[in-house]
Amino acid sequence: SQTIHQWPATLVQPVGSPLSLECTVEGTSNPNLYWYRQAAGRGLQLLFYSVGIGQISSEVPQNLSASRPQDRQFILSSKKLLLSDSGFYLCAWSVGRVEKLFFGSGTQLSVL
Amino acid sequence: SQQGEEDPQALSIQEGENATMNCSYKTSINNLQWYRQNSGRGLVHLILIRSNEREKHSGRLRVTLDTSKKSSSLLITASRAADTASYFCAFTSGTYKYIFGTGTRLKVLA
Numbered sequence: 060s061q062t063i064h065q066w067p068a069t070l071v072q073p074v075g076s077p078l079s080l081e082c083t084v085e086g087t088s089n090p091n092l093y094w095y096r097q098a099a100g101r102g103l104q105l106l107f108y109s110v111g112i113g114q115i116s117s118e119v120p121q122n123l124s125a126s127r128p129q130d131r132q133f134i135l136s137s138k139k140l141l142l143s144d145s146g147f148y149l150c151a152w153s154v155g156r157v158e159k160l161f162f163g164s165g166t167q168l169s170v171l
Numbered sequence: 172s173q174q175g176e177e178d179p180q181a182l183s184i185q186e187g188e189n190a191t192m193n194c195s196y197k198t199s200i201n202n203l204q205w206y207r208q209n210s211g212r213g214l215v216h217l218i219l220i221r222s223n224e225r226e227k228h229s230g231r232l233r234v235t236l237d238t239s240k241k242s243s244s245l246l247i248t249a250s251r252a253a254d255t256a257s258y259f260c261a262f263t264s265g266t267y268k269y270i271f272g273t274g275t276r277l278k279v280l281a
Contacts, residue, residue, distance in 0.1 A: 065213075091267050102174060102259065103214075103271040110267055118268070149213055153267075159204060160261070160269055162213035 061086035065150045065163030072170050078123075078137040080166050082150030085131065090152040092133040093160065094125055097147040109133060145170045175260050175272030183278045190247040192275040194260030195240075201263045203236055203243045208257045208274075217245075217258075252281040 065082045072078060084090050091110050095103040105118045107125035115125050122141060126134045133150060150163040175196045184190055194203070202221045206214040220227045220236045220243070227234045233246040247254055260272040 093269070095271075100276075102273040103261075105268060105270065108267055116267075147211075151214075151269075153269075156267065159216040159219055160206075160214070161216070162206075164213045165211070167211070 061152075061161065063150065063152055063161055063163045065166060067166060068164065069167045070169070072140050072168065074142055074170055075139045078135070078140050078144070078168070080135040080148055080150075080168075082133045082135075082163055083131055084152045087131070087152070087154055089130060090154055092127060093151040093153075094133065094135050095149045095151065097149060097165075099147075103149065107135070140170045142170050144168065174270060175262060177258075177260060177272040177275050179275060180273070181276040181278070183280065184250055186250060186252055186279055186281050188250055190250050190254070190277055190279070192245050192258055192277070194243045194245070194272045196243075196260075196262050196270075196272075197241060198262075198264045200238070201265065203234075203260060203262045204269075205232075205234060205243075205245050206259045206261060206271075208259065210256075214259065247277075250277075250279045252279050255279045 062085045093108045094106040097103050109115050109127045124136050148166045151160040153160050175194050177194050204219045205217045208214045218229045218234050220234050231248045236243045255278050257274045257276050259274045261269045
C-alpha cells in the first residue's frame with residue numbers, strides 16, 4: 060500500500076536560518092507531489108507542485124524553493140527563514156490527473 | 172483569488188443533528204472534493220464529485236454540486252462527536268493544481 064512520510068513533525072528555527080523539509084512517498088510510481096502551507100485556523104495555500112523529476116511549478120513567489128531529486132522525494136527549502144514563514148507545512152501526493160490527494164502528517168514550523 | 176470560499180466558518184451542533192457546509196468557487200472545474208482535518212493533522216479525503224455529477228453519497232455524507240451557481244454543499248447526517256474537525260472543499264481546474272477553500276470548523280457536542 061502507499062504511504063507518505065513527512066518530517067520533522069515540529070521545528071523551531073531562528074530568523075535567517077536555513078530550512079529543509081523532506082517528504083517521501085512509498086508504494087507508487089511517478090506521483091504528483093505537492094507542498095501546501097496552512098496558517099493557524101486558515102485554509103491551505105499551494106506553494107509548489109511537481110508532476111515529474113526536476114519539474115517544479117511555483118505558485119507563490121517567496122523565499123522558499125522546492126526540489127524533486129528522485130521520483131518519490133520532494134524537498135522544501137529556504138536559505139534564510141522569515142517570521143512570515145511560520146506555519147503548518149503539508150506534503151501531499153496524487154496519481155494521474157486531478158484525482159484525490161493523500162496528505163502527510165505535516166510539519167509545524169515556528170520561526171522565532 | 173482562486174481560493175474557494177466556505178461558509179459557515181464555524182458550526183456548532185448537537186450530536187445527532189445534521190451539519191451542512193457550503194463551498195463556492197469562481198472558475199470552471201474538473202471535479203470538487205471534500206477533505207477533513209483533525210486538529211494538527213494532515214487532511215483526509217472524504218468524497219469526490221465530478222463536474223458532470225449533481226449529487227453523491229458516501230455513508231453519512233451527501234455532496235451536491237451546482238456548476239451553474241459554482242457551489243457545492245456537504246451534508247453530514249446524524250453527526251457524532253467524532254465528526255468534530257475542520258472540513259475543506261478543494262477543486263481542480265484543468266491542471267494538476269488543487270485549490271482549497273477556507274474551511275469550516277465543525278464542533279459536535281455530545
